[in-house]
Amino acid sequence: MIRFVLAVTLTLFATLPARAEIDILEVESPGGFKAWLVEEHSIPFVALELRFRGGTSLDAPGKRGAINLMTALLEEGAGEMDSQAFTIATESLAAEFRFRAHDDAVAISVKVLTENRAEAMELLRQALIEPRFDEDAIERVRSQVLAGIMSDATDPEAMASRRFHELAFGDHPYGSVSDGTVDSVTALSRDDLTAAHGAVLGQDRVFASAVGDITAEELTDLLDTLLGELPATGAPLAERIDYSLDGGLTLVDFDTPQSVILFGQRGLERHDPDFFPAYVMAQILGGGGFSSRLMEEVREKRGLTYGIGAYLYPMDLSEMFMGMTSTVNARAGETVAVIRDEWLRLAEDGVSAEELERAQTYLTGAYPLRFDGNGRIANILVGMQMDALTPDYIRTRNDRINAVTVEDIQRVASELVDLDGLHFVVVGKPEGLEATN
Incomplete structure (x- = not known):
């Protein structure tokens, strides 16, 4: 009962x-x-x-x-x-x-x-x-x-x-x-x-x-x-570490019909002044749904995968800009080439006004949907505290998203998106790829 x-x-x-x-x-x-x-x-x-x-x-x-x-x-x-x-x-x-x-x-x-x-x-x-x-x-x-x-x-x-x-x-x-x-x-x-x-x-x-x-x-x-009865202090926190992986490609040989492709580069701290432009930029490049550039170019146009995404990954002690997909071994080389092309296009050309508006509409509309139960709200509130945010963030967050301009993203993309620093780890029997290390 x-x-x-x-x-x-x-x-x-x-x-x-x-x-x-x-x-x-x-x-x-x-x-x-x-x-x-x-x-x-x-x-x-x-x-x-x-x-x-x-x-x-x-x-x-x-x-x-x-x-x-x-x-x-x-x-x-x-x-x-x-x-x-x-x-x-x-x-x-x-x-x-x-x-x-x-x-x-x-x-x-x-x-x-x-x-x-x-x-x-x-x-x-x-x-x-x-x-x-x-x-x-x-x-x-x-x-x-x-x-x-x-x-x-x-x-x-x-x-x-x-x-x-x-x-x-x-x-x-x-x-x-x-x-x-x-x-x-x-x-x-x-x-x-x-x-x-x-x-x-x-x-x-x-x-x-x-x-x-x-x-x-x-x-x-x-x-x-x-x-009240827990120890007053715990062990010293681990030291901060800078992401230090250079661009290139690492192959992990594994007998499987599909290659898993993980890719990434250095990211951005959660409290960097440019975090929101970078966040919207990442949504345009590889966010959820079928409207991102990577989904359009890798899945919709070429049928190379069922899904692909890219996202900012700020941690307490470091940060990355990551993505993942999988494809049949025979088309792994083509998939990596398309991802690299989109990385370069973002760095050089930024985004369009239409892409920005679409991303802002999605991000601001989806945000209230996160607050759909006691447990999820409690989880969000603790996460905000750990990120040193204030309670009014919930009220101002969408305004910060909507304040991002095309020019903001162009500037951030030119500074953050780094094709030479983009590293791929591919697990499988990929064709058309050679390891660089």
Whole structure:
């Protein structure tokens, strides 16, 4: 019955009008924890989002994959409850916990009915403060992680991404897969996981937001209860690294009928004054839908692929301008040539007024659609905090998109788009291509 009520609640909220005009209250708890709150009391349901800066980039030397494995174990028993008991308790409350580890953050998402909030948050507190890391749970989850690593070893997209990051970032954490390797994950001990927990879940790096049926006072009390027993500080954050991959082409030989093509160059910091012109430019070149230049030239005109995209990729410690596609081996050389031609055309000619207007219409129209549920709004709000944005960004973002001019994009394209710095990693048996390294 509880499951049914929660399902109905989620469905009802999903039908509320999508909107980007929301009232954000900035709160601070007596313990000093800051959060953003959107109160919505019409439905007895709340979403809480926590994010700890640093993520898997805080793995200790030789312990790659420890933070990823530790994060996966947070819901595998806490306090006096083993994994099975914790799962039963969570399900009995119709609560949803999600624990995820990324390069730059460990993210924790919670959805729960108001009537069960206190009990669910006590479960979360125990998961954060008192994870058990039982040996049987470690071995079970370790085996799942290892299965994923071995699967990725023969997945062309994963292979391309892994090789590109190795070339671009070397020994930096960005240069290796956050899941770790078979050897590194196999060697991880319980002590390594305990150390990883202390390294990333520190009070000094947490960001929080809540959306739904909760008041400011309730939220601040909750934050102190949830986070007050965590270590005051975590491990030092990883150093910034500049993208350093020169232009060229790397081939990864793999027996598959299609070649996966990953391409990229240096990018732009999120707070660069030219970020918005670059963002709109990237939409025109390779954004979603069928109206981008790459989709037009690579798919529509030549039928070389089912899909292709390009996007700005700003991370906490570096930034890239990336894209990906796949095509039959026989036409890989042609596909790379078309991408290079479009890179050059963008750098030399910029974009047209019609392309700019179409991109602005799409970007501004799609933005409110992101705010279509408590959980998604909470996620967006935490992301904004981590990007050092202010609450009024939601109101002003579309104005910034619409303020971009053709001349802005021409200038940015001439400075940022770098054909000589464009590097391709191709996985497969491509024809018509020769490696440059």
